[in-house]
Amino acid sequence: MPSQRSSAFLESVWVALGSLRASKLRSFLTLLGIILATTTLIAVMSLIHGMDVYIAEKVSDMGADGFRVVRMAFIGDWDAKKFLEYQRRNPELKREEFDFIRQNATLVKEIGMAVYRRGPLVFGGDRVDQVQIIGESPNMATIENTQVESGRYFSDIDNNRHLMVAFLGHDLKDRWFPNTEAVGKSIHIDGRPYEVIGVAKAKGSVFGQTQDSFVSIPVETYFKSYGARKGINYSVVAISHDKLLQSQDEVRSLIRSYRHLTPGKEDNFAIFNSDSLTNAWSQMTGAIAATAIAVVSVFMVVGGVVIMNIMLAVVSERTQEIGIRKSLGARRQDILNQFLVESAVLAASGGVFGVAIAWTFAIVIRTLTPVPMSMPIMSVALGVGLSMTVGLFFGIYPARQASKLDPIEALRVER
Incomplete structure (x- = not known):
């Protein structure tokens, strides 16, 4: 039984990859939202991670046990009125x-x-x-x-x-x-x-x-x-x-x-340490991360809707195939799993492509500018995993529609 399930899973993966290769332009347009979402997510995470490491290693030279005493310090929000007040008072x-x-x-x-x-x-x-x-x-x-x-x-x-x-x-x-x-x-x-x-x-x-x-x-x-x-x-x-x-x-x-x-x-007067700089940077990056999450969410939803529409079209194109499989003994769960796997693989392919773009982008930025970008492994796993999850979620409806097809009616459909 486990070998049958694994072979069915691999078959669904190969069918999905074959569909991607068969119509490259359609696949690219289908996955555009997922690609943009993954690229944005990983690029922002790479920037934040790179800056965190950069600040810890280079910007702050106080060490874990050190702190500074200065006349005045602005860590975080800049306020011109406070600056003038501190100039007068401190x-x-x-x-x-x-x-x-x-x-x-x-x-x-x-x-x-x-x-x-x-x-x-x-x-x-x-x-x-x-x-x-x-x-x-x-x-x-x-x-x-x-x-x-x-x-x-x-x-x-x-x-x-x-x-x-x-x-x-x-x-x-x-x-x-x-x-x-x-x-x-x-x-x-x-x-x-x-x-x-x-x-x-x-x-x-x-x-x-x-x-x-x-x-x-x-x-x-x-x-x-x-x-x-x-x-x-x-x-x-x-x-x-x-x-x-x-x-x-x-x-x-x-x-x-x-x-x-x-x-x-x-x-x-003012006292600050390395943690103060790190916390100030975390507050700044919080706004960047929130904006990135909003953009990524929009891209993911758009990409998921497009994948759902494409999978509905795939179900229509392969109605006779579904009828033949059901007539040979395939269960509703088998058909459901097949199309869910195809939808997830389709979305994950977009995630992998987005990772490649973000990785290239990070290398170019790090090489040509002083901006430190470092791609954490967690961001790659998160990007691909999120893409696959979106594919699974938006693939449920087309997969259910395929699994509910009557085999006799499906076999009557003309190509």
Whole structure:
């Protein structure tokens, strides 16, 4: 009995595939809705999955145990009124606050300080404008997992003595020292001479923007050259991932205490971690996913209705065949199963074709643009499975009509 059922199933599959091959244009038009639905579904899932991985690996460099303290942060919805309000209300972070947190925090493993600006760099008459200049405390290399390609990162001695030393990003090394050692050379940052003591390993790019066009200098050297009035932020590592939220609350309480904020007042600073970025991205992608589901649903319904109409036409074309099979002993269930399998295989073929289109689309987008697309296996299974389900659902009515045909009346029908 099992072998008979399996042979009947395989026969139905081959009949369905033969029908697809016999009339390619009709099959394509029949499956167009299913193809568009599957392509849209998998393309959107690939974009969201790729961006999730991208944000986790590249956009957020805080790690699982880290968080940032900044003057203000907009994660999620942008609001111009709030921006102006924060500009007026939130004071700049200060060195004194940093020292206060470092001395009093008990749930903090590391706390570093960084400040950013843009300016020109010059070496041997070659000038590069708008390079990111970063003043960092020496432990920022550990906090941000900065990899050294050659030389070294600056030390506490460099920082405390305000030494004019620099740590180069890989793009600048490739531009000025492609075939020679950069360590020991002298460059000018905003007109001031600095000795290169190290070069960072290449980090790559984020959304097409390089992360390797920068120069880091000791934060005390930065303050000596540019002042310490604005642009400071803190990077903090909790003693463990389990204590991350408690560590954030502790740092928040210390800053509020330093600023004499009463319990009823809002924070006039911002704290965020990797989860904050991930949650903000999830909120953004929720709207994209909802729109995609609506579009996919419309395409699937349209595709299902077309498949139902085509299957009704197939039943009419094969009425005599159904009559012959019934006269030879085929049961109603056999006829029903045959046409359900054909409908499901027909729809699944459209799903497979949609997967192929989406896969090609993802490769092209990933190759030609900085948009990171990654097709998860789950999306392929979901796309093909959903297509097959639509085929089964909309194939029920034609299959029932075929199974209810009277064999004598069916044999009388002229082709």
